[in-house]
Amino acid sequence: MKMLAGKTAVVTGGAGGMGRAHALRLAALGADVAILDIDLAMASKFGEQLxxxxxxxxLEALQVRxxxxxxxxxxxxxxRQAVDRISKKFGRIDILVNNAGGAITKIDQSSAVNTSGEDRAVLFAANFDTTVNMCQACSPHLMQRGGAIVNISTIGAFADDLEGRLAMYGAAKAAVEKYSKSLAVELGPYNVRVNCIAPGLIETPRIKALAPSRNLATGHQARTIPLRRLGQIEDVVGVMEFLVSDQAAYVTGESIKVAGGHTLVTT
Structure with a gap:
């Protein structure tokens, strides 16, 4: 029997890239899956082939709902409306993967000094507000049977490059990290585990498409990482699988860096 058979998983930002990969892995493990996204055609924007x-x-081709x-x-x-639809369709929610968000503002205008108030609001809305809203809406359902929340953060919550780029994005994800720890304490008595994954430079379709213009996730940067490569989507998905499984039954309030050792060195 597949280990997640009979369970329902919710994945935000699930219409493409890493979110799609999370959804497909959860379905392959037997879970019914709901994907939420601001644009369900997101994959096509970066040339992703479905x-x-x-x-x-x-997902349905994997014999799940x-x-x-x-x-x-x-x-x-x-x-609230989306979560109500999911609850009515599946009758339960067991897993929440908050993948929505990203460094979606201009990288050359995202430092601690020059990020505008408008861009700051955009970054916190996309990364922090989406996470909090989903956790609050799904928690009552998770508390009924126990379950797992995995919030996607970034190594930018722990370290910066020498130019301090993406400072406000890192700040928004640092807020996710702290919120997740508080939520783990609150939901622990209900057997709901809350953990973060902090990816490094991962070659998602969006990152690959934008790498040249942003000078981010390049071959030069790969050579500065201890494992000497950029991360792949499956590197992150594998850690997600661990965190939602019974193998992580006594793991909560943690953040796992999936970055090839990137934060261990200075460049």
Whole structure:
């Protein structure tokens, strides 16, 4: 029997890239899966090739039930409506993977000094607000049977490059890290585990498409990482699988860096 059979997983930012990979892995493990995204056609924007007409259909091809919901997860009411739809369709929520977000503002205008108030609001809405809204909406369901929350952070919450780029993105994810620890304490008595994954330079379709213009996730940077390579989506997905499984039954309030040792060295 597949280890997640009979369970329901929710993945935000699930219409492409790393979120799609998380959703597919959860479905392969037997879970019914709901994907939430601000744009369910997100994969096509970065040339990602699907194996079916939609991610929902890819999931259903793995012999599980699935639903795709388009919503702005920084808006609390849209989140509540989406979670209500998921609950009514599947009758339960056991796993939440908060993957939505990213460093979505201009990298040359994202330092601690020059990030505008508008960009700061965008980054916190996409990364922190989406996480909090989803955790708050899903927690009552998770508390009924126990379960797992995995919030995707970044190594930028722990370290900066020499130019201090992406400072506000890192700050938003640092807020996710602290919120996750507080949530782990609150939900622990209900057997709900809350952990973070802090990826480094991962070659998602979006990162690969933007790497030249951002000078980020380049071959030169790969050579400065102790493992001498950029991360792959499967590197992160494997850690997610561990954290939602019974193998991590006594792990909560932690953050696992998936970065090839990137934060161990200075460049």
């Amino acid at each position: 194996t079916a007409a939609s991610v929902q259909e890819e 699935a639903i795709g919901i388009e919503a702005d997860l920084s808006v609390e009411n849209e989140v």
